[in-house]
Amino acid sequence: MFTMIANFAAEWEKEAELTAQVLNGLTDESLQRRIDADRRTLGALAWHLVTSIDFMTSLGLDFKGVNEGEKASESAGGIAEAYRRISLALLEAVKTQWTDDSLRESRKIGGGEWPNSAALRYFLMHQAHHRGQMTVLMRQSGLRPPEIYGPTYETWVDKGKAPLD
Numbered sequence: 295m296f297t298m299i300a301n302f303a304a305e306w307e308k309e310a311e312l313t314a315q316v317l318n319g320l321t322d323e324s325l326q327r328r329i330d331a332d333r334r335t336l337g338a339l340a341w342h343l344v345t346s347i348d349f350m351t352s353l354g355l356d357f358k359g360v361n362e363g364e365k366a367s368e369s370a371g372g373i374a375e376a377y378r379r380i381s382l383a384l385l386e387a388v389k390t391q392w393t394d395d396s397l398r399e400s401r402k403i404g405g406g407e408w409p410n411s412a413a414l415r416y417f418l419m420h421q422a423h424h425r426g427q428m429t430v431l432m433r434q435s436g437l438r439p440p441e442i443y444g445p446t447y448e449t450w451v452d453k454g455k456a457p458l459d
Contacts, residue, residue: 295411298394302414303385309418310381313343315440316425316432317377320370324435336431339424340373341366346420347380350387353401353410357387388414 296302317340325337334342344366348359359380367373397411408416429439438448450457 295409295415296397297411299389299392299397302397302411303389305418306381306385306388306414309421310377310385312440312442313381313421313425314374314378316428316442317343317370317374319432319437319440320373320428321435321437322368322370324432324437325368325370325373327431327435329431329434336428336435337366337368337370337373339428339431340370340377343421343424344373344376344380346417347377347384350384350413350417352403353408353413355384355387355391357383359383 296305320336320340325335325340327336328334345360351357351359357380360376367376392410397414398409400407400409401413402408403413425442429442432439439446441449445453447457
Protein backbone atom coordinates (compact mmCIF):
# COMPACT_ATOMS: atom_id res chain seq x y z
CA MET A 295 0.00 0.00 0.00
CA PHE A 296 1.07 3.55 -0.59
CA THR A 297 1.41 6.19 2.11
CA MET A 298 2.49 9.05 -0.16
CA ILE A 299 1.15 10.23 -3.52
CA ALA A 300 4.73 10.82 -4.69
CA ASN A 301 5.53 7.13 -4.17
CA PHE A 302 2.53 6.03 -6.19
CA ALA A 303 3.31 8.55 -8.93
CA ALA A 304 6.88 7.30 -9.27
CA GLU A 305 5.77 3.68 -9.47
CA TRP A 306 2.87 4.42 -11.82
CA GLU A 307 5.19 6.24 -14.23
CA LYS A 308 7.54 3.23 -14.37
CA GLU A 309 4.77 0.64 -14.68
CA ALA A 310 2.80 2.66 -17.23
CA GLU A 311 5.96 2.94 -19.34
CA LEU A 312 6.35 -0.86 -19.24
CA THR A 313 2.73 -1.27 -20.33
CA ALA A 314 3.27 1.27 -23.09
CA GLN A 315 6.30 -0.70 -24.31
CA VAL A 316 4.18 -3.85 -24.57
CA LEU A 317 1.43 -1.96 -26.41
CA ASN A 318 3.98 -0.33 -28.73
CA GLY A 319 5.21 -3.80 -29.70
CA LEU A 320 1.84 -4.87 -31.06
CA THR A 321 0.91 -4.84 -34.73
CA ASP A 322 -2.54 -4.48 -36.22
CA GLU A 323 -2.38 -8.12 -37.35
CA SER A 324 -1.43 -9.36 -33.87
CA LEU A 325 -4.57 -7.88 -32.31
CA GLN A 326 -6.59 -10.92 -33.47
CA ARG A 327 -4.30 -13.51 -31.82
CA ARG A 328 -5.95 -15.59 -29.09
CA ILE A 329 -4.63 -18.43 -27.01
CA ASP A 330 -7.90 -20.35 -27.37
CA ALA A 331 -11.13 -19.85 -29.28
CA ASP A 332 -13.10 -18.83 -26.19
CA ARG A 333 -10.50 -16.45 -24.76
CA ARG A 334 -9.82 -12.76 -25.28
CA THR A 335 -7.79 -11.68 -28.26
CA LEU A 336 -4.54 -9.83 -27.78
CA GLY A 337 -6.36 -6.70 -28.94
CA ALA A 338 -9.13 -7.24 -26.39
CA LEU A 339 -6.54 -7.59 -23.62
CA ALA A 340 -4.81 -4.42 -24.79
CA TRP A 341 -8.10 -2.52 -24.89
CA HIS A 342 -8.98 -3.87 -21.44
CA LEU A 343 -5.84 -2.21 -20.09
CA VAL A 344 -7.08 1.07 -21.56
CA THR A 345 -10.67 0.83 -20.33
CA SER A 346 -9.84 -0.55 -16.90
CA ILE A 347 -8.23 2.76 -15.96
CA ASP A 348 -11.79 4.14 -15.82
CA PHE A 349 -12.30 1.93 -12.74
CA MET A 350 -10.32 4.49 -10.78
CA THR A 351 -13.23 6.93 -11.05
CA SER A 352 -15.00 4.69 -8.52
CA LEU A 353 -12.43 6.02 -6.04
CA GLY A 354 -13.74 9.54 -6.56
CA LEU A 355 -11.13 10.61 -9.10
CA ASP A 356 -12.32 12.77 -11.97
CA PHE A 357 -10.49 12.48 -15.29
CA LYS A 358 -11.24 11.89 -18.96
CA GLY A 359 -11.14 8.20 -19.67
CA VAL A 360 -12.75 6.24 -22.48
CA ASN A 361 -15.85 7.87 -23.93
CA GLU A 362 -19.02 5.98 -23.09
CA GLY A 363 -19.73 3.46 -25.83
CA GLU A 364 -16.31 3.98 -27.41
CA LYS A 365 -15.25 0.86 -29.27
CA ALA A 366 -11.75 -0.51 -29.22
CA SER A 367 -9.43 0.93 -31.79
CA GLU A 368 -8.76 -1.45 -34.63
CA SER A 369 -5.16 -0.28 -34.78
CA ALA A 370 -2.41 -1.17 -32.35
CA GLY A 371 -1.18 2.40 -32.52
CA GLY A 372 -4.62 3.72 -31.60
CA ILE A 373 -4.78 1.47 -28.55
CA ALA A 374 -1.29 2.50 -27.45
CA GLU A 375 -2.14 6.19 -27.86
CA ALA A 376 -5.39 5.84 -25.89
CA TYR A 377 -3.49 4.10 -23.10
CA ARG A 378 -0.87 6.85 -22.91
CA ARG A 379 -3.52 9.58 -22.81
CA ILE A 380 -5.69 7.97 -20.14
CA SER A 381 -2.72 6.80 -18.08
CA LEU A 382 -1.44 10.38 -17.89
CA ALA A 383 -4.94 11.65 -17.05
CA LEU A 384 -5.17 9.20 -14.14
CA LEU A 385 -1.76 10.19 -12.82
CA GLU A 386 -2.63 13.88 -13.03
CA ALA A 387 -5.93 13.25 -11.22
CA VAL A 388 -4.23 11.40 -8.36
CA LYS A 389 -1.58 14.11 -8.02
CA THR A 390 -4.02 17.03 -8.09
CA GLN A 391 -7.20 15.66 -6.52
CA TRP A 392 -5.78 13.64 -3.64
CA THR A 393 -3.40 14.29 -0.80
CA ASP A 394 -1.38 11.78 1.17
CA ASP A 395 -4.29 11.68 3.64
CA SER A 396 -6.61 10.59 0.80
CA LEU A 397 -4.69 7.33 0.59
CA ARG A 398 -6.05 6.31 4.00
CA GLU A 399 -9.65 6.90 2.95
CA SER A 400 -11.78 3.93 1.93
CA ARG A 401 -14.52 3.44 -0.64
CA LYS A 402 -17.15 0.76 -1.07
CA ILE A 403 -16.33 -1.12 -4.23
CA GLY A 404 -17.97 -4.38 -5.25
CA GLY A 405 -19.50 -4.91 -1.82
CA GLY A 406 -16.25 -4.39 0.09
CA GLU A 407 -14.29 -1.58 1.66
CA TRP A 408 -11.16 -0.64 -0.28
CA PRO A 409 -8.60 1.77 1.11
CA ASN A 410 -7.51 4.05 -1.73
CA SER A 411 -3.89 3.01 -1.19
CA ALA A 412 -4.77 -0.68 -1.57
CA ALA A 413 -6.84 0.00 -4.69
CA LEU A 414 -3.87 1.77 -6.28
CA ARG A 415 -1.59 -1.20 -5.50
CA TYR A 416 -4.15 -3.66 -6.85
CA PHE A 417 -4.49 -1.61 -10.01
CA LEU A 418 -0.74 -1.72 -10.62
CA MET A 419 -0.74 -5.49 -10.17
CA HIS A 420 -3.73 -5.82 -12.51
CA GLN A 421 -1.70 -4.21 -15.27
CA ALA A 422 1.30 -6.47 -14.61
CA HIS A 423 -0.99 -9.51 -14.76
CA HIS A 424 -2.31 -8.60 -18.21
CA ARG A 425 1.12 -7.59 -19.52
CA GLY A 426 2.25 -11.14 -18.76
CA GLN A 427 -0.65 -12.59 -20.71
CA MET A 428 0.07 -10.27 -23.59
CA THR A 429 3.73 -11.20 -23.88
CA VAL A 430 2.76 -14.84 -24.39
CA LEU A 431 0.37 -13.87 -27.17
CA MET A 432 3.00 -11.57 -28.67
CA ARG A 433 5.40 -14.51 -28.95
CA GLN A 434 2.70 -16.64 -30.53
CA SER A 435 2.18 -13.83 -33.04
CA GLY A 436 5.86 -13.83 -33.94
CA LEU A 437 6.49 -10.53 -32.15
CA ARG A 438 9.38 -9.82 -29.86
CA PRO A 439 8.20 -8.84 -26.37
CA PRO A 440 10.06 -6.00 -24.69
CA GLU A 441 12.21 -6.47 -21.63
CA ILE A 442 9.97 -5.80 -18.68
CA TYR A 443 11.62 -6.83 -15.41
CA GLY A 444 14.69 -8.35 -16.99
CA PRO A 445 16.18 -9.71 -20.19
CA THR A 446 14.07 -11.73 -22.58
CA TYR A 447 15.21 -14.90 -24.29
CA GLU A 448 15.95 -12.84 -27.39
CA THR A 449 18.06 -10.36 -25.43
CA TRP A 450 20.30 -13.16 -24.20
CA VAL A 451 20.68 -14.51 -27.73
CA ASP A 452 21.47 -11.00 -29.04
CA LYS A 453 24.27 -10.74 -26.44
CA GLY A 454 25.70 -14.08 -27.55
CA LYS A 455 24.82 -15.74 -24.26
CA ALA A 456 23.04 -19.00 -23.73
CA PRO A 457 19.50 -18.34 -22.50
CA LEU A 458 18.41 -20.16 -19.38
CA ASP A 459 16.22 -23.20 -19.96
